Amino acid sequence: MRLVKVSKAVSRLLAVLACAAATSAHSQTTVFDEEVLRAYVSQQVAASGVPLTRFEVQVGSVESRAVLAPCRRAEPFQATGVRQLGRGFVGVRCVDGANWSVMLPVTVRAWGIRLVAANALPAGMAIGPQDVREQEIELTRESPNLLRELNQLAGQTLSRAIAPGLPLRSDMFRATLVVQSGDAVRVNVVGKGFTLTAAGQALAGAADGQPLRVRTELGKVLTGIAREGRIVEVAL
Numbered sequence: 001m002r003l004v005k006v007s008k009a010v011s012r013l014l015a016v017l018a019c020a021a022a023t024s025a026h027s028q029t030t031v032f033d034e035e036v037l038r039a040y041v042s043q044q045v046a047a048s049g050v051p052l053t054r055f056e057v058q059v060g061s062v063e064s065r066a067v068l069a070p071c072r073r074a075e076p077f078q079a080t081g082v083r084q085l086g087r088g089f090v091g092v093r094c095v096d097g098a099n100w101s102v103m104l105p106v107t108v109r110a111w112g113i114r115l116v117a118a119n120a121l122p123a124g125m126a127i128g129p130q131d132v133r134e135q136e137i138e139l140t141r142e143s144p145n146l147l148r149e150l151n152q153l154a155g156q157t158l159s160r161a162i163a164p165g166l167p168l169r170s171d172m173f174r175a176t177l178v179v180q181s182g183d184a185v186r187v188n189v190v191g192k193g194f195t196l197t198a199a200g201q202a203l204a205g206a207a208d209g210q211p212l213r214v215r216t217e218l219g220k221v222l223t224g225i226a227r228e229g230r231i232v233e234v235a236l
Helices: 008-017 034-047
Strands: 021-023 030-032 054-059 073-077 085-094 103-118 132-138 156-158 174-175 178-180 182-193 192-204 211-216 220-226 231-235
Touching: 008 034, 034 054, 034 073, 034 103, 178 220, 182 211, 182 220
Parallel strands: 182 231
Antiparallel strands: 021 030, 054 103, 073 085, 085 103, 103 132, 156 174, 182 192, 192 211, 211 220, 220 231
């Protein structure tokens, strides 16, 4: 999967200009270099580590009513908690000639390769390579939990039916149940220095490693951990 990287030319531009603000000697208005701001935001997006194929950056302007003191040099900064993709903000602060900082609106549209359903997939199905295909998707229009790799679905099944072409999200899946409600199970009771085995019945379904209540042949209800092979481990 190809990752988008900022070009060396852009990096050199950032190093030289550092998002310098062009100011008029007789004006109280500071004009921001949109190209340099766009390059700064692009660098932040590329450094985020999100696998993308491409992205577009649009930088807005400062509020028209804002009057800023003349500034010889301004620098961009990334505000804490601001999202990298979609609608956000980039900060600009004056570091020479005045003492102010402003937030400019930014919109980042991003695309990446993600998994989509190759055909109609029923609920309860374990997904295989033949059931999915890769497709470039505009990520800023989708949920953030889209799936990139098939191995992200190991040990999981669909919690609902999926239409062909629908992007796959992690919340569409649940862990595969290793014990179903009503199953006959083997209960391994483990204590200090001993292990007892008894037959029981599952009172619910559970995936591997999940807690599960069982009723033994003697009618006692115990809570243990479900394991593959219809085994429930109970620690004393």
